Amino acid sequence: MSDIELKDKKRKYDDNGESLKKKSKKDKKEKKDKKEKKEKKDKKEKKEKKDKKEKKEKKEKKEEPTITPVSAPTVTKKINEVVKITQEEVDKFLKDNEVTIENAEKLNIKPIINFDCLKNFNIDSKILKSLSKFNKPSPIQASAWPYLLNGNDIVGVAETGSGKTLGFGVPAIQHIVESGSKNLQVLVVSPTRELATQIFDNLKELTDSIGLHCVCVYGGVPKDQQRKDVLKSQLVVATPGRLVDLINEGSISLKNVDYLVLDEADRMLEKGFEEDIKLIIKSVKDHDRQTLMFTATWPKEVRELANGFMNSPIKVSIGNRDELTANKRIKQIVEVIDPYDKEKRLIQLLNQYQNKNDRILIFALYKKEASRIERTLKYKGFEVVALHGDLTQIQRQQALESFKKGECNILLATDVAARGLDIPDVKVVINLTFPLTIEDYVHRIGRTGRAGKTGIAHTLFTEHEKHLAGSLMNVLRGADQEVPEELMKFGSHTKKKEHSAYGAFFKNVDMSKKAKKITFD
Secondary structure (H helix, E strand, O other), rough: OOOOHHHHHOOOOOOOOHHHHHHHHHHHHHHHHHHHHHHHHHHHHHHHHHHHHHHHHHHHHHOOOOOOOOOOOOOOOOHHHOOOOOHHHHHHHHHHHEEEEOOOOOOOOOOOHHHHHHHHOOOOHHHHHHHHOOOOOOOHHHHHHHHHHHHHHHHEEEOOOOOHHHHHHHHHHHHHHHHHOOOOEEEEEEEOHHHHHHHHHHHHHHHHHHOOOOEEEEEOOHHHHHHHHHHHHOOOEEEEEHHHHHHHOOOOOOOOOOEEEEOOOOOOOOOHHHHHHHHHHOOOOOOOEEEEEEOOOOOHHHHHHHHHOOOOOOOEEEEEOOOOOOOOOOOEEEHHHHHHHHHHHHHHHHHHHHOOOOEEEEEEOOOHHHHHHHHHHHOOOOOOEOOOOOOOOOHHHHHHHHHOOOOOOEEOOOHHOOOOOOOOHHHHEEEOOOOHOOOOOOOOOOOOOOOOOEEEEEEOOHHHHHHHHHHHHHHHHHHHOOOOOHHHHHOOOOOOOOOOOOOOOOOOOOOOOOOOOOOOO
C-alpha cells in the first residue's frame, strides 16, 4: 500500500473539514428518507387507484337496473262463491288434466271449468261472445283464470298449443275494462317477431270487440308507425330489442303498466335477454303490479331469477313440467343416420309424408343450411317456403302466411319457428339437424299435435349430436315412445348444463389468471 493510499485510509475528515463518519450516516439517512418517501408515494397512488376503481364499480352498480319487489294484490275477490262447482268436480278436473297448483298462501281457489262460471266474474259480454267459438276453457285457462282475476302473480307451465295466449289475454283485457283508463296498462313481451305478431293477432280480436287499442312492436320494420300506435294503445305486445330502443329514446312510457306478461319465459330469462328484461321491468310500475310468466318448459336455471321479479307467484302446471316432457299425442320417430345421407333421406321422407292438405315443417340448425336445403328442394321439384334470420321481416311474414293459409305445404325453418308459433294442421315435423339443446327439441316438435290433435315428429340423429343422446332418450321414455337401439349405442350419459347460453359446451375458466407467455428457442 502506498503512502498516499495509507494517508487516505487514515483520513477522518474530508476536504471541507466534515467528518467522514457523519457524512456516511447522513448519506444513509437521506437514502432511507428517499426510499420511505417513494414507498409513501407508491402507497398513496395505489390507494387512489383502488378508490377510483371502487368508485367506478359503485357507479356501475348504481346504474345497473334493479328490480323492486312488487306489493301483494290489494283486492281479493270471493272467487269460490261465484265458481259454483262441487269439490268432487274440482278433484276430477285436476286429476284428469294432471293439474298441479303450488301457492304459498294456500288460497285453494276453484278452477273455472266452463264459461258459465266465467259469467259470474262480470266479464265484459263482448269478451264472452269472442270466447263462444270454444266449447270450454283449456286446462291452463281454467286453472289460471281464477287466480289472475283475483290479482295474483302466476307462473303458467303447459305444453305448446294449450291456449296460454287466451290464458293471460282474457284477464288482461278485463283488467283494462275494469280500470276505465285509456293509458297503456298491459305489456306482453315475447322473444321472436313471429310469436309477437301471433299473440297480437289473437288479442286484437278481443280489443277490437270492446273498442280498445292494441299494437305490436318489433324490429326489422320502421319505427314511425309503431311510435304513433303506442300513444293510443292500452295493450302492447313487444319483442325486447325494439321495446328497449323505444324506451331509451323516450317514445314509450311504461309507468302505468300494472299487468306484465313474459311469454316463453324460460327463454326470456336466459343470458341473451336478461339485461333487456331487467331494464323493461324497471320501467314499469314497481308496486301493485301483476306479473305473469307463461312457458312450456321451466328449467331450474331460471326459477330463482323469476322469483326476484314476482310476488308470491302461484305456479300452475299442466302435466309434469318440471321434468322436460314432450306432448304424448306426438309420435316421435328417431332415426340414427350418417351425416352425409341426411339430404337423400329428407327427400324420401317428404315423398312418404306429403299429402294434399297436410303441412310439413322441416327444421334446420343454421341459416346457411336452411338456404342450401331450400335450393335443393326447389331443384327437386318441391314447393317450399323458408323462414330464417337472413330474410327480411316482410319475407318472413310472407313465408309464414303462405304456409298458414296452405298455399305452400312445406316450410323450412331454423329455430325462429320453434317456439310458440300456432300453425294450424302441421301434421309432420322433420328435424333435419338436431338442435343445440333438448329444450329446443321439445319446442320444435311441439309445432305439431296442437290443440288436442295428433302429429308425427321424425328426427334424423347423427354421431355429431351423441352428447344429447341421453337427454333425448329421457324425453322419449317420458312420452312413452320407442327408443331405437341405434340411439342406445351412444350411451345414456347426459352432460350437465353448465351455462344457459352455451349449454353443455361451456367451460368455466378463471378469467383473473393471465395467459402464460411461451417463447421458443
